[in-house]
Amino acid sequence: MGERKQDKLLNIRTSGIREWNDYMAFHYNRYEATPYKALKELKKNYSFTATDKVLDFGCGRGRVAFYIHNHFQIPVTGIEANQKTYEEVLENKSLYLRKAKHITAPIEFYYGLAQHYIIDKTHTCFYFFNPFSVHIFRKVVDNILHSVEKDRRKVDLILYYPTPAYTDFLKLSTPFEIADEIKVPGATDVKEKFLIYRLPDEFF
Ligand SMILES: C[S@@+](CC[C@H](N)C(=O)[O-])C[C@H]1O[C@@H](n2cnc3c(N)ncnc32)[C@H](O)[C@@H]1O
Secondary structure (H helix, E strand, C coil), rough: HHHHHHHHCCCCCCCCCCCCCCHHHHCEEEEEEECCCHHHHHHHEEEEEECCCCCCCCCCCHHHHHHHHHHHCCCEEEEECHHHHHHHHHHHHHHHHHHHHCCCEEEEEEEEHHCCCCCCCCCCEEECCCCCCCHHHHHHHHHHHHHHHCCCCCCCCEECCCHHHHHHHHHHCCCCEEEEECCCCCCCEEEEEEEEEEEEEEHC
16 A cells, blocks of 8 residues: 555655755754554564553654554654644644544654653653754663663664664663564665664663
């Protein structure tokens, strides 16, 4: 099924690309949604539990947030720094909720910078599809680690299309370890996969 048809099932519009202007593009990456065929593999292979709360850093038009909320009926939060894109995710939210009234879990979106977002102690799953430079990623991961040190809990990072800059940083400078790799069938690009990072038991 095509991307637009899958959007229709959720009653949202998330296809397309939005570039930043040159100055912002230095640290902030463009909007582009995680492909539905990849999300389908994540759904099949990753066990979101009823107590999970997901945070998508750089949620764009919200595809990942709506997809997870719809299939797992758990709370999802999205943060987006591009004002136009944020307005689009809010439009999507009102369209989506017309069809998803029966789902009681909250779905929320915030306009702002991921690196400034105050992580709640209930957040357990952090999603990244290359939203920004590794410089900002460092700051966000640091915020996650501080939050976990303050309120001890199991947390996962889910990276789609992981870049060496992100994976080298996690390997060399953080306690996170790879817990799983979820491949996308038929992918020709080796980066078309998810890497799940988890804190080892020794951390706790
Ligand atoms: C590749 S898109 C991913 C969209 C969505 N997570 C998905 O997978 O479908 C990255 C998004 O991150 C946003 N972004 C870039 N820098 C950001 C920042 N510092 N804080 C929040 N969002 C940011 C971009 O505007 C863009 O919408």
